[in-house]
Amino acid sequence: MKRGIPLMILSAAIAFAVFIPQSVIHAESASKTITASKIAKEGDSVTIAFVDETYKREKGTEVIYLAGGCFWGLEKMMQTIPGVVRATCGYANGDASIKPTYREVCTGMTGYRETVRVEYKEEKISLDAILFAFFRGIDPTVKNRQGNDIGSQYQSGIYFTDENSAKTVEHVVKVEKIRHKNFAVEIKPLESFYDAEEYHQDYLDKNPGGYCHITPAEIKMVEEMIVDPAKYRRPQDEEIRKRLSKEAYMVAVESGTEPSFNNEFWDHKENGIYVDVVTGEPLFSSKDKFESPCGWPAFSKPIDPNTIVYLNDNSFGMRRTEVRSRAGNSHLGHVFHGDPHSPNGTRFCINSLSLRFIPFSEMEKKGYGYLTQYVE
Numbered sequence: 001m002k003r004g005i006p007l008m009i010l011s012a013a014i015a016f017a018v019f020i021p022q023s024v025i026h027a028e029s030a031s032k033t034i035t036a037s038k039i040a041k042e043g044d045s046v047t048i049a050f051v052d053e054t055y056k057r058e059k060g061t062e063v064i065y066l067a068g069g070c071f072w073g074l075e076k077m078m079q080t081i082p083g084v085v086r087a088t089c090g091y092a093n094g095d096a097s098i099k100p101t102y103r104e105v106c107t108g109m110t111g112y113r114e115t116v117r118v119e120y121k122e123e124k125i126s127l128d129a130i131l132f133a134f135f136r137g138i139d140p141t142v143k144n145r146q147g148n149d150i151g152s153q154y155q156s157g158i159y160f161t162d163e164n165s166a167k168t169v170e171h172v173v174k175v176e177k178i179r180h181k182n183f184a185v186e187i188k189p190l191e192s193f194y195d196a197e198e199y200h201q202d203y204l205d206k207n208p209g210g211y212c213h214i215t216p217a218e219i220k221m222v223e224e225m226i227v228d229p230a231k232y233r234r235p236q237d238e239e240i241r242k243r244l245s246k247e248a249y250m251v252a253v254e255s256g257t258e259p260s261f262n263n264e265f266w267d268h269k270e271n272g273i274y275v276d277v278v279t280g281e282p283l284f285s286s287k288d289k290f291e292s293p294c295g296w297p298a299f300s301k302p303i304d305p306n307t308i309v310y311l312n313d314n315s316f317g318m319r320r321t322e323v324r325s326r327a328g329n330s331h332l333g334h335v336f337h338g339d340p341h342s343p344n345g346t347r348f349c350i351n352s353l354s355l356r357f358i359p360f361s362e363m364e365k366k367g368y369g370y371l372t373q374y375v376e
């Protein structure tokens with residue numbers, strides 16, 4: 001059994017106490033592993049202490065701790081996101097009696113996870129965006145491994161330190177759990193974090209050819225993020241049902257398919273953007289729409305690749321790639337490659353009922369003015 005971290009920390013260690021909503025704690029199995037000495041109830045919240053010897057609070061800067069397998073690649077991915085000011089490799093939430101070293105953690109016996117401390121400016125990047133980028137870089141369905149790395153130190157996890165972060169984590173995880181039935185990511189309050197050795201810091205900058213289970217393309221994509229998912233949060237299920245028609249709910253939420261050639265946008269040619277019918281998250285531009293004989297709206301690319309999530313679809317005896325919206329998890333359709341009608345060979349075949357159209361003339365008024373350059 002883990003020993004609790006005392007609230008009085010000796011030496012240079014820093015102890016923090018934060019309030020976490022009980023709804024967040026009890027929503028995850030993580031609550032079973034938190035030592036009683038670290039939690040005190042206060043009304044509808046609980047107080048939790050954590051230790052991080054090198055973290056210093058800065059006004060306007062928030063923090064989240066992410067474990068995503070080998071920390072070299074995750075550190076690099078986080079560093080590229082505009083608005084992230086620091087990403088530090090380290091070890092989190094292990095045996096409180098051990099101040100870990102890399103050699104000890106590699107034994108898989110300490111309970112520590114290779115983790116990245118991510119410090120970010122909230123006015124420049126949302127925690128929603130950081131978390132969705134994190135999920136793009138990991139496989140959330142596997143336990144104690146990522147990529148070719150196997151062991152408890154490679155267990156994926158999200159460790160929060162304050163109430164607002166806890167609420168955001170809860171929201172994003174809820175969305176991710178809808179699309180990943182076998183969800184294996186730890187969701188816990190941070191207990192402790194220790195910086196990794198200096199040679200691990202900025203490892204892929206020092207060793208450009210170093211191993212990384214996160215691809216350079218994935219890292220580049222989050223660097224060029226355009227759309228902030230925090231602006232387009234998925235409503236509660238009952239609210240979605242109220243907003244959508246029966247037919248749109250069947251397609252966007254229940255993964256149905258509308259009839260070809262008998263849908264609103266298959267031959268639509270007006271200038272503007274197409275947004276997620278559930279959240280309003282901008283997805284496609286009329287500039288990238290092309291005529292296709294498939295009978296559904298066809299696009300060669302999304303406005304921001306970060307807004308699209310790809311899932312394997314083996315239904316109906318076929319092997320296809322399903323596409324869903326990032327923030328709303330709406331079923332959009334499928335993506336195909338080698339299409340002779342597409343200018344780049346890629347066809348996003350999308351259901352009209354999963355989309356809402358914003359005419360170019362109304363984009364500014366409806367809050368999409370920042371995307372007009374992708375339509376003109």
